[in-house]
Amino acid sequence: MEPSIATSIGQIHLDKPVMLASGILGISLDVFNRLYASGAGAVVTKSLSTAAWEGYPNPTIFSVKGGGWINAVGLSNPGASYFAKMIEPNQDVPIIVSLVGSIPEDFEMMIKEFKNCKVKAYELNMSCPHVARVGLEVGDDPGLVKEIVSTVKKATDVPVIAKVGLGTSNYLNTVGTAVDSGIDAITAINTVRAMAIDVETKRPILSNKFGGLSGTPIKPIALRCVYEISSKYDIPIIGCGGISSWEDAVEFFLAGASGVQLGSAIGDNWVGVFDDINKGILDYMKRNNYSTIKEMVGLAKKS
Amino acid sequence: MQRNLNHPTIVTIEKVIDETPTVRTLVFSDDVMPTVLPGQFAMVWIPGVNELPMSVMISKESGKAAFTVRKHGPSSTGLFNVPVGGQIGIRGPYGNSFDVKEGKLLLVGGGTGLVPMMRLLTFVKPTDDVTVLMGAKSKDEVFFEDLSNELLKNNPHKVIVSTDDGSYGEKGFVTDMVEKLVNETKFDAVYVCGPEIMMYKTVQSAHSRNIFVQASLERMMKCGVGICGSCCVGEDLACRDGTVFDGDHLSTNKEFGHLHRNKAGILEKY
Numbered sequence: 001m002e003p004s005i006a007t008s009i010g011q012i013h014l015d016k017p018v019m020l021a022s023g024i025l026g027i028s029l030d031v032f033n034r035l036y037a038s039g040a041g042a043v044v045t046k047s048l049s050t051a052a053w054e055g056y057p058n059p060t061i062f063s064v065k066g067g068g069w070i071n072a073v074g075l076s077n078p079g080a081s082y083f084a085k086m087i088e089p090n091q092d093v094p095i096i097v098s099l100v101g102s103i104p105e106d107f108e109m110m111i112k113e114f115k116n117c118k119v120k121a122y123e124l125n126m127s128c129p130h131v132a133r134v135g136l137e138v139g140d141d142p143g144l145v146k147e148i149v150s151t152v153k154k155a156t157d158v159p160v161i162a163k164v165g166l167g168t169s170n171y172l173n174t175v176g177t178a179v180d181s182g183i184d185a186i187t188a189i190n191t192v193r194a195m196a197i198d199v200e201t202k203r204p205i206l207s208n209k210f211g212g213l214s215g216t217p218i219k220p221i222a223l224r225c226v227y228e229i230s231s232k233y234d235i236p237i238i239g240c241g242g243i244s245s246w247e248d249a250v251e252f253f254l255a256g257a258s259g260v261q262l263g264s265a266i267g268d269n270w271v272g273v274f275d276d277i278n279k280g281i282l283d284y285m286k287r288n289n290y291s292t293i294k295e296m297v298g299l300a301k302k303s
Numbered sequence: 304m305q306r307n308l309n310h311p312t313i314v315t316i317e318k319v320i321d322e323t324p325t326v327r328t329l330v331f332s333d334d335v336m337p338t339v340l341p342g343q344f345a346m347v348w349i350p351g352v353n354e355l356p357m358s359v360m361i362s363k364e365s366g367k368a369a370f371t372v373r374k375h376g377p378s379s380t381g382l383f384n385v386p387v388g389g390q391i392g393i394r395g396p397y398g399n400s401f402d403v404k405e406g407k408l409l410l411v412g413g414g415t416g417l418v419p420m421m422r423l424l425t426f427v428k429p430t431d432d433v434t435v436l437m438g439a440k441s442k443d444e445v446f447f448e449d450l451s452n453e454l455l456k457n458n459p460h461k462v463i464v465s466t467d468d469g470s471y472g473e474k475g476f477v478t479d480m481v482e483k484l485v486n487e488t489k490f491d492a493v494y495v496c497g498p499e500i501m502m503y504k505t506v507q508s509a510h511s512r513n514i515f516v517q518a519s520l521e522r523m524m525k526c527g528v529g530i531c532g533s534c535c536v537g538e539d540l541a542c543r544d545g546t547v548f549d550g551d552h553l554s555t556n557k558e559f560g561h562l563h564r565n566k567a568g569i570l571e572k573y
Contacts, residue, residue, distance in 0.1 A: 024530055027568035030538035046532070046568070054566035057378075058354035059346075061526035062394060063309035073531055078568040200313035201350045201390055267309070267528040270543060 003285035005278055007041070007293040009258045010184045010236035011159045012121050014094060016041030017293055018249060018277050021240050021261035022098040022123060022163070023047065023071075027078060029086055032093045039274030042094035044261060045083065047125040049099075049134075050106050052079035057207040062196075068218065068242070069264050070194050072130040072211030075100055080110035087117050096161070100125040102133045103144075104151035111155045119158050124148060126174065127165025127190035129212045135190075136167040142177045149181035161238065165190030166221070175229050185236040187261065188225045192218050215264035216242045223255050230256025230298055244268065246280020253293060254300040306335070309528060311348050311392030316385050317367070322446035326415065327383050328360060328371040329391075336368035336393065337361075340400030341423035342496075342519050342547040345370075346527040348392030352381030356524040356542070358418040358496070359396065361425055371418050397527045398546045401517055405431055406491030409484060411505050413438040413477055413497025417447045419519055423494060424454040432459045434484065438477030438497065442470040478504035490514050500573055503560025506550045516550035523564055533564065 007017040019042040025031050026046035035043050055076025063069050077083070080099070087095055097119050101107050111122065126145060128135025138144050145162070152160050162178040164171050164186060175186055191212025196205045204210075222241025230237055239252030244265035252260050265273045281293075290296055306312060318330040336345060339359045347370060348354040355378050360369035374383035385391055401419070403426045410433065412420040417437055427433055433455055439445045444466075451462045464472030465480050473480060478501055485493070485508050493509040495502045496519040509516035522534035522541040529543030537556045539545065553559045562570045 025532035025535070025540070027532050027564070028535045028538070031532065031535050031540070034538040052567035052569060055525075058525055059311070059348055059392075060354075061528075061531060062311060063307060063528075065307050065310055069309075069530070071526075071530075073525060076525075076533070076567055082569055198311065198313065198350070198392065201392070203350050205311060205348070205392070207353070263530065267526070267530045270529060 001291065003282060003291045005281050005285070005293060007259050009238055012185065014041040014259060016274075016278055017259045017281065018274055019096070019238070019259060019261045020044055021263035022125065023073065024263035024266055029090055032090070032095065035271060035274070036093040038271040039278050041259065042096050042120055044096040044123055045098050046077045047075050047098040047100035047128065048077050048080040048083050048110060049075065049101065050080060050109055052082065053077055059205055059207060062205060063267070064196065064213070064217070068213055068215030069267060070196055070206065070211040070213050071191065072206045072208035074208065075128060075131050075134070080113045084113040084117055090118060094120040096121045096123050098123045098125055098163070100128065100134045102138065104147045107148055107152050108155045111152065121159040121161055121184070122152065122156065123161040123163050123187060124152065125163055127163050127167070129165060129167070129191055129193035130208055130210055136165060139164055139171070139174045140167040140169045142173060145174055145177045146181045149178050149183050153182045159184040161185040161187050163187040163190060163240075166192055171225065172228060172232060175233060175235070179233050179235050183235070185238060186229060187238040187240050188229055189218070189222045189241050192221065214242065216244065218242045219248060223251055226252055226257050227255040227300065231301060244273065246277045246284060249277050249281055250284055250296065253296040254298070256298040256301065258293065258297050308335070308396070309394055311394050313390050313392050316387055316389045316391065319387055322371065323444045325444065326371060326373045326446055328369045329382070329385060330362050330367055330369040331391075332367050333393070335396065337366055339396040339422070341403070341426055342400040342419050343396040343398050344546060345393045345395035345397065346524070347382065349378070349381045349385060350390065350392065353378035355379065355382060356521070356527060358415070358519070359422065360418045361422050371415055373415050395527060397542055399544075401494055401519070401547050403427070404492035404515060407432045407488060409434045409436065409490045409493045411436045411477060411481055411493065411495040411497070413501045414444075416495075416497030416519075419496050420494065421447060421450060421454065424451065427458065429457045434460065435462045436477060436480055436484065437462070437464050438501065439464065440467045442466060445471055477501055478508070481505045482508045485509055485512055485514060492516070499560060499563070506553050510550035510554055517547050518550070518553060519546045520548060520559070521546070523566060533568065535564070
């Protein structure tokens with residue numbers, strides 16, 4: 001029998017295991033439809049805030065010599081209310097709504113906006129490394145993580161994911177707090193705080209000076225985090241960070257992820273990357289006689 | 304190390320040409336930008352100011368390229384004010400390019416939308432019959448007329464200027480002139496770049512007569528490579544699928560000519 005690349009991340013069931021990561025291409029329903037048709041198992045929206053944010057001036061994104069990207073877009077987004085109205089007509093595309101805020105009430109208020117929308121899951125951004133008072137600054141505060149997760153879990157029956165990254169505190173404690181507070185899954189990791197300086201003009205290139213490093217250079221770090229989380233906690237995991245090929249995706253499954261997200265690979269390989277990875281995973285499963293993704297999840301921990 | 308086209312490369316401005324009171328051309332030496340295809344753009348970093356998508360202008364000197372900018376907001380004014388000896392960063396080229404057809408060609412440019420048209424003129428064959436239509440608000444704001452004539456000196460050609468106030472050339476909007484020209488002449492291709500309403504009407508005029516037409520779209524751009532999503536037009540990304548689109552495709556896009564996104568991604572009417 002033909003193997004199936006469908007996967008379940010806790011209660012989140014997807015036909016395909018590779019998702020679009022938050023922050024990438026995420027502001028138009030027409031583009032979501034296109035990505036879904038291109039083989040994305042789900043699309044994660046840009047992180048939405050209670051009000052519209054313009055983000056930082058350019059330069060906001062450029063690639064690093066030697067590989068990878070640094071960005072500080074600044075969480076530009078049209079706001080949760082505007083966004084909810086835009087995706088209201090959607091029935092087909094599994095949309096994971098990413099939310100960013102500073103206090104539990106921000107998240108509670110935004111979830112109400114989506115009451116008429118078909119939302120596959122919410123992903124709480126607790127790891128953006130370049131915007132003050134949200135993202136990593138929330139993830140680094142265990143008390144706040146607990147309050148936000150508990151509040152969001154009470155506000156919705158839809159599965160809730162926490163996206164964690166590398167901040168100033170041990171990210172495993174953030175994961176632990178989120179798990180204790182009832183989180184349904186973890187996405188690991190976000191971009192890693194970084195910068196670049198131009199030697200001719202002697203200036204930081206990003207207008208925000210600091211940004212987040214993504215792409216191939218952070219894959220080994222993200223893989224280590226997924227392995228660590230799956231070794232310590234019994235929680236469904238989505239791997240994210242530098243995935244650009246089917247081998248990368250399978251590595252994350254073997255480390256303990258049940259699904260993966262990608263973003264930077266779009267810049268290098270455009271939207272065909274989803275189908276390429278899906279096909280590669282399927283071929284690998286055939287060669288290894290796996291019939292489900294689940295059979296691969298966490299296998300590397302047994303060796 | 305080989306040049307990373309997605310990483311800013313610093314170039315020095317060698318010459319500044321005042322085209323009009325509000326438009327300047329900044330010339331620089333580079334290995335990559337002089338050879339880009341017509342319609343392709345670069346992301347141009349003005350250190351301390353911003354980074355802007357810019358069509359790449361030709362230069363008469365080999366190994367050199369240029370940017371032609373109109374001062375408008377803080378960012379374009381920042382580029383406008385870069386002096387000789389000043390440094391800017393460039394990455395790219397990005398995007399697709401015009402499909403160069405043969406025969407009777409109509410090139411329509413409004414303001415700095417003429418920049419990709421000048422590069423396109425360097426790709427036409429001597430046998431092509433070329434009409435360049437350029438729009439400006441007034442006589443003071445007309446530029447590239449002499450350059451167009453010079454680039455087309457070996458071709459059967461016409462360069463038509465229209466000014467909104469009639470202070471030079473034909474009086475009226477470019478789009479009215481387009482309508483007149485496509486009624487009179489069976490063009491093999493029409494190319495347009497300029498303000499979107501101008502492009503929309505030009506595409507309509509040509510497409511409704513089954514004339515091949517292409518437009519180069521301008522949108523809010525942050526990354527230039529299809530990651531940030533800021534420049535989406537319906538399901539298309541201007542930076543990655545464009546900036547050049549065919550009239551056939553544009554006539555099915557419900558945002559073209561009607562809506563664009565602001566910095567936060569909210570759709571606004573033109």
